[in-house]
Every structure is written in C-alpha cells, then in structure tokens.
Amino acid sequence: MSLDLPPPIAAYVAANARLDADGMLIPFAADAVVFDERERRVGKAQILAWIQSATIASRAVFTPVAWRQEKGVIVVEGPTTGDFPGSPIPFTFRFTLENRAISALEVG
Template sequence: MSIKLPQLIADFVQAKNDHNSDAVIACFANDAIVHDEGQEIRGTNAIKKWTDASIEKYQFTLEATALVERDKETVLTAQVSGNFDGSPASLDFHFIINEGRISMLSIRLTGD
C-alpha cells in the first residue's frame, strides 16, 4: 500500500530506513521530546544517541501502512521489521509538529 505522507514525516521515515541518525535529528526541533519504550528523551543530542542505539540494537525498517491527522497530532502506523522479538510489529508514531519540525514523538504498539 502506498500512502502519501507529509514531507517531514516522509523525511523521518526515509532517514530511519537509511539508518541515518543525522537526517533523523534534522527532523526534530532542538527542544523536542520523544517517548519510546518507557523512556523520555529530550533534545536533539539525546535523540541522536537514542537513534544511534536503536539502529544498532534493532536494525529495523519502517513501512507506512496508515496515516491519520487529528487535532494537533499526526499518527503514522507502520510495520516495523528488525532484530527484535515479535518482528514485524505494528507501531503507531504519534507526531506533534510545530514550525516545520517534530516537537514531540510518542511511539506505541498499535492499539495501545
């Protein structure tokens, strides 16, 4: 299924799939916050470390399967495949975007 993604989210997905942490953090505001696996990651320096660690640990790729925009949040559902138990898994990426950059991202199992 081919889904038309907003450019910033398309750039984020491409950077993740290319395992390019510099391109990933270019999508984020300097004071952005990420919630993933019970952690809160604040700021682009910490987000880069989180990105590098997750790329090394999971060696994952994302395939967009759905996109919903509601209120101030954009939710991307993606099939995530990689080196982890339960792969592939469906994850929801909850984005809040301000001034052309991701200000908040929360990653959850689809349905949680």
Template sequence: MAQTLPTPIANYFAAANRHDIDAMLAPFATDARVKDEGQTHIGTEAIRAWLDHTTAKYRVTVEVIEITIHAETLAVTGTVSGNFPGSPANLTYRFVLNGTDIAGLTIG
C-alpha cells in the first residue's frame, strides 16, 4: 500500500509545483526553520524571502518518489527538475511537523 503525505506536506509540494509562493508558505508555522543550500531561514518572513528567491531562480517541480519516517522526521525523496545544473536530480526533503504545521524543513 502506498504511503500518503500528511496534508501540510502534500499542500507544500502541490503549491511548489504551481510556483504559488503564498500557498507554499501557508503550511509553515510562524517560527518554522528551513535549511537549504547551507543557509537557515527562521520565521515566515525569512522563509517567504527564501521561497521568492529559489522559486524565481530555479523554477523547480518535484515528483515524490519515496516517503520514509525516521522518529519525528518525515523524509520525502523526490525527483526535482528545474533551472539548475544536473537537473533532474533526486533530493531529500526532511520535514518536522508540529501538529498541522511544518515546523522544520531541511533540503539536501
């Protein structure tokens, strides 16, 4: 039986594939942390700036290929396509949920 993504994570990926910044930001907690490309972005204002920058620069889409749960972390491996060298590539998105919100995301 195939695993399904929790609603906030499913909403994040659906919005990311549409390049909809507001909808991508909506599932994040106000004090969430995102780690990507060696930088940490804390809070919705910083996360919005990161989303604006990376979406404009890379225009990625993600096809989820695997979901794994490790303690409090849900790891989602996806085939990422976009405007970057080596596209497409498989990346792992590590999410931490706080109730119905995304409290943390590490991409790598």
C-alpha cells in the first residue's frame, strides 16, 4: 500500500525498510534535530549515531499505515517491528520539513 508520503519522508521510510543507515540519514538537513526517548540529537553525526543504535542495532523497521498534517508537522503512524522486547510496537513519527529536507523528527 502506498501512502504517497512527502519525498523526504518516503526516502527515510524506504531506507529504513532496507536497514540502510546512510540512506536514512540522507533526507535530513545538516542541522536537523531528532527527539527520541527524551534525548535530543542535533546534526548529521549525532543523528547517524542515533540511527545506528536505535534502528540498525535492533533491526527496527517502521511501517507507516497512516499520515496527516497538523500545524505544519507531518504525523506518520504505524508499527515498528524488530529484535526488541514488545515488538511490534505502535509508533508516531512527527516530521518537520524545510527546503525539501527533514529539519526535525520527534519519535513517540
């Protein structure tokens, strides 16, 4: 099923499905910010480290099932499956896009 996600988000999701850390990083702006597990990561180096530890290490794959726009934020929902306790777990990803890149991502 295609959700017709905005291109930077679609690229992130497609790379995640392949567990391709470098591909997941490409859609982020150089100064992007990621908020996950009460931690803030800024810039591509910190975001790549987060991708490696939070996604690649546990083989976590997010499968979007719905998305909507709320006050300039793209909210994407779906399960994440992988090698971690409780898998699959429902997640909500809140993306902010600027200049055709992900400028912020909040994972919840």
